[in-house]
Amino acid sequence: MTTTNSERINLRASTEAKRVIENAASLLGTTVSAFMLGQAYEAAKRVLAEHELLILSARDRDQLLALLDNPPAPNAELRELLSRAE
Structure with a gap:
């Protein structure tokens, strides 16, 4: 993480x-701001990753x-939808 x-x-x-x-923060030898930003940043990255990643069981995969192969x-609904897209 880059702090600017x-x-x-x-x-x-x-x-x-508080x-x-x-x-x-004191136990880690850091400031409250650095501690909070670091923790929030890592939590935010985890939340984003969870929403971007799809995990399938072996059976579902x-x-x-x-x-996809077949x-x-x-x-009828798909054909109708595709005909409207043209």
């Missing part, structure tokens, strides 16, 4: 949350690959 100090994020926290965060014939 160009943007600002403000938030309010309960007294307890105390816990300050203690955790095999079924998907079989459908797609079913288009049904």
Whole structure:
């Protein structure tokens, strides 16, 4: 993560949350800002990765690959949809 100090994020926290965060940052020998940014940044990357990644079971993967290799014939709804796209 690159820190450039160009943007600002403000938030309010309960007294307890602030105390816990300050203690955790202190234990790691870092500032509260660096601790919070690092933790939020990593959590945000995990959330994005979870929404971008599709994990299939072996059975589902095999079924998907079989459908890609031998797609079913288009049904009436698909033919209608494709005719409107032309």
